[in-house]
Amino acid sequence: MATSLVDADNLLAIDVGSTHTRAMLFDAVEGRYHLISVGVAMTTARAPLNDLQEGIYEAIEQIQKVTGRTLLDVNGQLVVPSEGAAGVDHVAITLSAGKPLQVIVAGVLPEVSLQSARKLAMTIYSNIRAQIHLNDRLQTEGRINAIVKAHPDAIILAGGSDNGSKQAVLQIAEAVGLATYLIPQGERPEILYAGNAALRKQIGKLLEDLAPLHIAPNLRPEISQEQIVPAQEALLKIFRNVRQRQMPGLQDFLIPLAGHSTLYPTTFGLGRMIGFLSRVYDPSKGVLGVDVGSEATTVAAAWGDESILKTYTSLGLGSNLPALLRRTSVDHIARWLPIGISREEVADYLYNKAVHPDSIPMTTEDLAVEQALTRQILQVALHRAWRDFPGHIRRRFGAQLPYFEPILASGSVFSKAASPGQALLTLLDGIQPSGITTFVIDTNNLLPALGAAADMNPILSVQVLESYHFQPLATVITPVHHITKTGVPILRLEVAIEGGQSGTVEVKTGTLKVITLRPGQVARLKVRPLRRADAGFGPGRRGTITVNGSTLGLIIDARGRPVILPSDPAARIEQNNHWLQVLGG
Amino acid sequence: MKFIRPVTRVTPLATIKHKRLLPISGRVVVNQGQAVKALETVAEAIVQPRYRLINVAQALDVPRAEADDYITCQAGDVVHENDILAEKGGLLRKVVHSPTDGEVLVVGDGQILLREHLPPWELKAGIPGKVTAVYTDRGVEITTIGAVLDGIWGNGKIGYGLVKMLGESGKDAITPDMLNIELRGLVLAGGRLDNPRVLELAEGLSTRALIVGSMRAGMIPAARKASFPVVVLESFGEGGMSASAFRLLSTSENRNAAVVGETTDVYEATRPVIVMPLSTIEQVPQIPVAAPLQEGTLVRIVRAPYQGEVARVISLPKGLARFPNGVRAPGVEVRLENGERTIVPAANVEVFVQSSRSEPN
Numbered sequence: 015m016a017t018s019l020v021d022a023d024n025l026l027a028i029d030v031g032s033t034h035t036r037a038m039l040f041d042a043v044e045g046r047y048h049l050i051s052v053g054v055a056m057t058t059a060r061a062p063l064n065d066l067q068e069g070i071y072e073a074i075e076q077i078q079k080v081t082g083r084t085l086l087d088v089n090g091q092l093v094v095p096s097e098g099a100a101g102v103d104h105v106a107i108t109l110s111a112g113k114p115l116q117v118i119v120a121g122v123l124p125e126v127s128l129q130s131a132r133k134l135a136m137t138i139y140s141n142i143r144a145q146i147h148l149n150d151r152l153q154t155e156g157r158i159n160a161i162v163k164a165h166p167d168a169i170i171l172a173g174g175s176d177n178g179s180k181q182a183v184l185q186i187a188e189a190v191g192l193a194t195y196l197i198p199q200g201e202r203p204e205i206l207y208a209g210n211a212a213l214r215k216q217i218g219k220l221l222e223d224l225a226p227l228h229i230a231p232n233l234r235p236e237i238s239q240e241q242i243v244p245a246q247e248a249l250l251k252i253f254r255n256v257r258q259r260q261m262p263g264l265q266d267f268l269i270p271l272a273g274h275s276t277l278y279p280t281t282f283g284l285g286r287m288i289g290f291l292s293r294v295y296d297p298s299k300g301v302l303g304v305d306v307g308s309e310a311t312t313v314a315a316a317w318g319d320e321s322i323l324k325t326y327t328s329l330g331l332g333s334n335l336p337a338l339l340r341r342t343s344v345d346h347i348a349r350w351l352p353i354g355i356s357r358e359e360v361a362d363y364l365y366n367k368a369v370h371p372d373s374i375p376m377t378t379e380d381l382a383v384e385q386a387l388t389r390q391i392l393q394v395a396l397h398r399a400w401r402d403f404p405g406h407i408r409r410r411f412g413a414q415l416p417y418f419e420p421i422l423a424s425g426s427v428f429s430k431a432a433s434p435g436q437a438l439l440t441l442l443d444g445i446q447p448s449g450i451t452t453f454v455i456d457t458n459n460l461l462p463a464l465g466a467a468a469d470m471n472p473i474l475s476v477q478v479l480e481s482y483h484f485q486p487l488a489t490v491i492t493p494v495h496h497i498t499k500t501g502v503p504i505l506r507l508e509v510a511i512e513g514g515q516s517g518t519v520e521v522k523t524g525t526l527k528v529i530t531l532r533p534g535q536v537a538r539l540k541v542r543p544l545r546r547a548d549a550g551f552g553p554g555r556r557g558t559i560t561v562n563g564s565t566l567g568l569i570i571d572a573r574g575r576p577v578i579l580p581s582d583p584a585a586r587i588e589q590n591n592h593w594l595q596v597l598g599g
Numbered sequence: 600m601k602f603i604r605p606v607t608r609v610t611p612l613a614t615i616k617h618k619r620l621l622p623i624s625g626r627v628v629v630n631q632g633q634a635v636k637a638l639e640t641v642a643e644a645i646v647q648p649r650y651r652l653i654n655v656a657q658a659l660d661v662p663r664a665e666a667d668d669y670i671t672c673q674a675g676d677v678v679h680e681n682d683i684l685a686e687k688g689g690l691l692r693k694v695v696h697s698p699t700d701g702e703v704l705v706v707g708d709g710q711i712l713l714r715e716h717l718p719p720w721e722l723k724a725g726i727p728g729k730v731t732a733v734y735t736d737r738g739v740e741i742t743t744i745g746a747v748l749d750g751i752w753g754n755g756k757i758g759y760g761l762v763k764m765l766g767e768s769g770k771d772a773i774t775p776d777m778l779n780i781e782l783r784g785l786v787l788a789g790g791r792l793d794n795p796r797v798l799e800l801a802e803g804l805s806t807r808a809l810i811v812g813s814m815r816a817g818m819i820p821a822a823r824k825a826s827f828p829v830v831v832l833e834s835f836g837e838g839g840m841s842a843s844a845f846r847l848l849s850t851s852e853n854r855n856a857a858v859v860g861e862t863t864d865v866y867e868a869t870r871p872v873i874v875m876p877l878s879t880i881e882q883v884p885q886i887p888v889a890a891p892l893q894e895g896t897l898v899r900i901v902r903a904p905y906q907g908e909v910a911r912v913i914s915l916p917k918g919l920a921r922f923p924n925g926v927r928a929p930g931v932e933v934r935l936e937n938g939e940r941t942i943v944p945a946a947n948v949e950v951f952v953q954s955s956r957s958e959p960n
Contacts, residue, residue, distance in 0.1 A: 033946075054600060055600055055601065056600065056601070056602065056603065056946075058603070060865045060866045060868075061605070061865055061866065061867070061868030061888070061889075062603070062605055062606075062868060062887075062888040062889030063603060063889060064868070068603075072600070072601055076600075112866070113866050153652075154652050155650065155651060155652040158650050158652065158712075159648075159649055159650055162648060162650065163647055163648075165623060192652070192705070192712060195705070196648070196650065196704070196712075196714075198624050201623070201624065333863075333865060358815060358816070358817060359836070361815075361816035361817055361835075362815065362816045362834075362835040362836040364816065365752070365816040365819070365835040366834055366835050366836070366901075366902070366906075369751045369752060369835075369863050370751075370901045370902065370947070371865065372946045373901055373902045373944070373946050373947045374902070374922075374926060374928045374944040374946050374947060375902070375924060375926060376902060376903065376904065376922045376923070376924065376926070376943060376944060376947065377903045377904050377923065377924055378923070378924045379903070380902065380903055380924070381924040381925075381926060430926060430927060430928065431925075431926075432924055432925025432926050433925055436925075
């Protein structure tokens with residue numbers, strides 16, 4: 015996939031997260047784009063500073079200091095476009111800081127247009143406050159009250175195929191219009207219409223004088239056809255408008271960059287790159303990206319031209335941690351612990367972390383709880399995302415996670431983990447992959463930045479993606495089986511390391527096995543599943559693959575799917591601890 | 600990396616500026632410069648308005664276009680329950696009555712939209728003081744001088760009353776046997792809360808507020824249900840109350856305290872606060888809400904293993920520090936009150952402003 019350099023413009027990517035702000039300078043060196051330097055500062059978008067520019071400029075200053083380049087002028091302003099050797103040509107901003115957008119989704123049928131509107135809303139950081147549809151039993155009066163009560167930032171209005179229902183859409187639109195009228199000017203939501211195309215004129219007449227109205231392609235042009243992506247651009251525009259109104263400093267930062275910058279939600283940048291990778295990698299498998307952040311968790315999956323992007327603002331490791339308990343229990347979190355910590359202490363941890371969201375675990379106990387929370391967040395997020403996987407994928411794999419190659423993970427809980435083994439076990443327990451996959455940690459959170467940069471400099475995104483910045487953590491073979499008894503042979507593996515040793519390994523149920531394969535080494539594997547286990551070639555089918563070395567090498571996860579943990583607390587702790595030790599502790 | 604950290608105040612004398620804002624636009628009912636009491640209303644709004652849509656066409660059994668001719672009210676009219684809104688005469692006279700007291704907002708297309716008359720939700724001052732800023736339609740800033748303690752969690756309620764301490768030290772749990780009839784109508788403060796029975800008994804004593812150093816997270820549902828404010832000053836768990844907070848509250852016994860149990864919101868910069876006003880004419884400096892970490896800064900550590908401990912910054916090492924559990928993060932070297940030197944994550948400290956006594960050297 016070698017690409018050549020056709021555009022030598024440099025680019026500064028800025029990722030404003032809930033806790034940290036990163037500035038990343040990309041430039042051409044010897045004909046190819048590289049990541050030159052990264053600056054990291056605390057995010058200043060929220061109290062007490064309430065101006066995200068402080069964090070951005072501090073991160074840029076760090077790059078100046080390290081590289082010796084001049085990026086800021088004498089007044090401390092970013093020089094854009096570059097003037098001689100000073101400044102940068104383009105700026106790509108990704109944003110995950112800030113409260114989720116309060117969104118109302120409105121449609122005709124709950125299982126059709128409303129579901130599509132929900133999917134669209136979840137491609138950005140949103141909190142769906144109310145759902146309005148024909149079967150909601152609210153009548154117009156109830157719908158008006160529900161909308162006004164929610165104080166929405168945005169309303170997504172869908173419904174009707176392009177040659178279908180008109181009256182029902184107008185009935186819902188009338189409620190939206192009346193409710194919007196009742197909200198004071200200046201506080202009114204932006205409205206996105208993505209329903210029956212034949213109604214655009216009427217919808218415009220009804221709503222455009224009341225609030226900013228955005229018209230997008232129908233989410234359901236046919237009742238059996240769903241298209242989310244074409245409407246995304248309009249929703250991104252709303253995201254930008256709302257953020258610029260709500261986030262002090264953002265507008266001031268953007269104005270001088272006009273024409274040379276892009277702004278996307280971080281989650282969108284990740285989704286775009288996962289989609290791109292899926293078209294590059296083996297099309298028979300999907301590509302999965304997960305980002306566990308302080309305020310949200312994103313699941314992005316793609317299978318060629320099919321993709322899903324799910325942003326869960328109720329699943330994060332920061333101030334919204336208590337919301338996790340609406341989706342799961344303390345017992346479900348505590349089951350992942352490798353040390354003895356009481357349920358009460360886990361709950362206390364959760365609330366302490368919520369009031370100090372940027373704090374860092376310093377003790378072994380705190381770290382164990384943080385990683386247990388991450389496992390459970392991943393479990394909940396993937397379980398929910400699975401419902402929106404394409405139908406043919408769900409039919410083929412059932413409740414089991416489909417094959418993905420690779421799986422990319424972002425978030426400081428992985429990139430700053432105490433050891434690679436802890437990062438991997440957290441991912442393995444949380445995701446529970448199937449078949450053969452490579453785990454990659456996006457240490458600098460580059461993927462969203464590259465996704466955002468692709469508008470202005472697609473060559474840069476491709477070349478950096480090809481480069482060395484993504485170090486594989488491990489290649490994992492998971493023979494999927496449902497045998498609860500441990501110690502049953504489930505997989506035979508012939509391993510031949512190029513220029514090195516070769517041998518046969520038998521793996522038994524209930525175990526994790528590590529085969530050392532260092533970065534730079536290559537091995538040829540003959541994989542032979544036993545007892546009709548599925549090791550990535552279909553149930554009971556054998557195959558041959560070549561794998562590259564990585565930080566932890568080759569891992570065989572024969573613990574079964576789902577991973578069954580002992581019910582006895584002491585045995586469970588011992589088991590979790592044993593698996594952790596197998597991966598190096 | 601620069602570390603600007605939030606400031607936590609546990610101090611006997613400071614100028615306190617406290618913003619009180621409505622959740623939505625409403626009406627400010629006090630003026631700049633006006634003195635207000637803690638429980639006085641400063642602004643009001645219809646936070647959850649209710650609308651009624653009356654389908655006149657359907658009620659009169661006429662086409663929508665025709666129905667407007669029978670509507671007898673117009674936008675802006677104030678109506679009362681059972682007032683006639685529409686009427687069709689003739690042999691079979693039909694009328695449409697108002698279902699509620701309210702105001703007519705829109706009339707047309709055979710429908711009437713009414714806003715139900717509801718009493719406004721009142722925003723209280725929270726702390727006594729002088730109104731030093733008015734934010735049109737949204738709220739006020741109130742300024743006062745006195746002792747102040749910042750908390751980490753509140754149940755959303757406010758209260759005002761005389762302070763009474765429970766227990767001998769900040770490490771003591773508040774137990775049911777500590778609560779008796781002599782404590783009726785007071786602001787109670789103690790080290791730890793882990794027994795729901797304490798809240799039940801406090802309810803029976805018409806407690807004005809409950810301030811604790813720490814509380815078990817499992818108590819949160821019960822604390823939310825309490826009719827009085829519950830404020831946690833330091834942590835969830837069994838950490839109790841720091842010596843400085845316990846001392847400040849103890850020396851303030853029988854003084855009035857305003858307890859604002861606001862929920863913590865990092866974007867809105869709200870957090871619970873206890874204020875004990877002082878009548879003084881001297882100028883007292885205001886404490887900033889955030890301050891940079893630097894050598895000599897007094898800090899409070901918010902996470903284990905030093906959770907709740909007060910320390911002084913010795914240095915800010917460059918690069919990443921490696922902590923006992925293997926995690927690497929920017930660190931800050933501190934000296935604890937017992938003289939021990941250690942490095943903790945910079946993200947795990949808050950700048951601490953407390954009374955001058957017992958500050959670590």
